[in-house]
Amino acid sequence: MSAFFRNPRAARRSPWAVGLGGKGLGGLATALALLPLSAGCRQDMHDQPKLQPYEASAFFEDGRAVRPRVPGTVRRGAVIGDDHLTTGRVDGELATTFPFEVTAGVLARGQEQFGVYCSPCHDHAGTGQGMIVQRGLKQPSSFHVERLREAAPGYFFDVITNGFGAMYDYSDRIAPEDRWAIVAYVRALQLSQNATLEDVPAAQRVALTGEAGQ
C-alpha cells in the first residue's frame, strides 16, 4: 500500500473568524457585510482525531493511516490450509482441477473480473492485443495457442498469483476465488475460439447452419 491523501482542509480554514470586533454600528455593519464570508469557516468537528482510510498520519513513521499487513498474518475471513484454493497447487504440482464446481455464476463473475483486470492487455478475447499493448506494452502470447490450451488450470492461477515475466502479479487485488473464476472464464474463451459445429447442441445447430449456409 503506498498512496495516501494530503489534507487540503488546513488550507481551507478561513481567516474571517477573527478580527470582527468593530465598534458600534460601523462594526455591526462590517460584521453583517462580512457574515456571508464567514460561511467559509470550518470547525474542528470536520477533522476529528480519528483516522480514516488513506488519511495521512503523523503517528506512523511512513506517514500512512492504512497499515500494511503484518508479515505472517492473514486477513479476517481468509481461507487458510487449502493449498488447492490458495496456491493453485496440489502436492506441489500445478492443479489440473478446480477447487470448486464451475457454475454459470462462477463464469459470469470470471467474465466481469477478466474484463476489469486482464482485458486492458490481453483484450476481451484473450488474443493479447489489448489497448495497452497497442500503446507499446510487450505483446503477451494469445491464450489460444496450443501450449496454453493444454496448460493446467493451476498454471493460469499461478500466473495471476505470482506474475509471469514482464507481467506483475495480481494477488493483492484479486481474491483467490475470483482468480479461479477468471481461470474458468479463460478456459471458456479458449473453447469458444476453437469450437466446432459438433460442440453445439443439436437443437441450436440448425439455427447456426441455417444462417451460415445460405
Add this chain to the structure above:
Amino acid sequence: MTQIFHPSFNTISKVTIFGAVFFLGGGLWLTAEVNRSGYVTNEGVVREQPVHFSHKHHVQGLGIDCRYCHTSVEVSSSAGMPSTKTCMTCHSLVWTNAELLELVRDSYRTDDSIEWTRVHDLPDYAYFDHSIHVKKGVGCTTCHGQVDGMPLMWQENSLQMEWCLECHREPELFVRPREHVFDMDWQPAEEQAALGARLVEEYDIQSLTNCSTCHR
C-alpha cells in the same frame, strides 16, 4: 422652537425600518447562497496533483475500468486508492522514461507514498459507504460526474447534506441497473420513473432519511 425633525422624517423612518428587514433578510439569503456556492463546497475546483494523473487518458483513452485502480469500491466504505504497484503494472513497461512519472518510479523504488491531494472529503461526522451505493445501483457518474472527461480531478457535486437527501428521499429518480454502475455514458433506455420504480422493487431500495443513517 423649530422642530428638529421635519414631518417627512416619518416616512423616512418607516422606510428605514422596513428596509432593515430587507437588509437583514438579504444578508441571510446571501449567507445561504454563499454556503451553497463553490467557494464553500469546493465544487468544480480542479486540484493540482503531485503526479499529473489524467482520468481522461486512462479511462476514456485506454478504457481501463474504475475497479482496476479503485479496487475496493464494491466491498468497502472506501473506494480505495491505487498503490504505486498498480501504476507500475503498466508503467514499468510503457512511458518508462517519462519525466511526468519520475515520482511514481521513485515511490516504487523507495516505498514512499505518493501524496495525492484529496478532492472529495466529507466532514468526519458524516458516514459514507461506497459498497451499498454500488450494490443498489447508483452509478459513479451520478455522484462524481463525467470522470472520463477529467484531465485532473474535480468535485462535481456539492456533497452537502441537502444533496445526499435529494436522492435518499427519492432514489427511484437516480438508480440504474447494477451492471451499468461503472458505465460512463449510460442513459436510461426508457422513462427513468418507470425504470426506477422497477429497480426499487427488484433491489429492495429503501429511502433512508433517518439522521442516524449518516450521523452515527
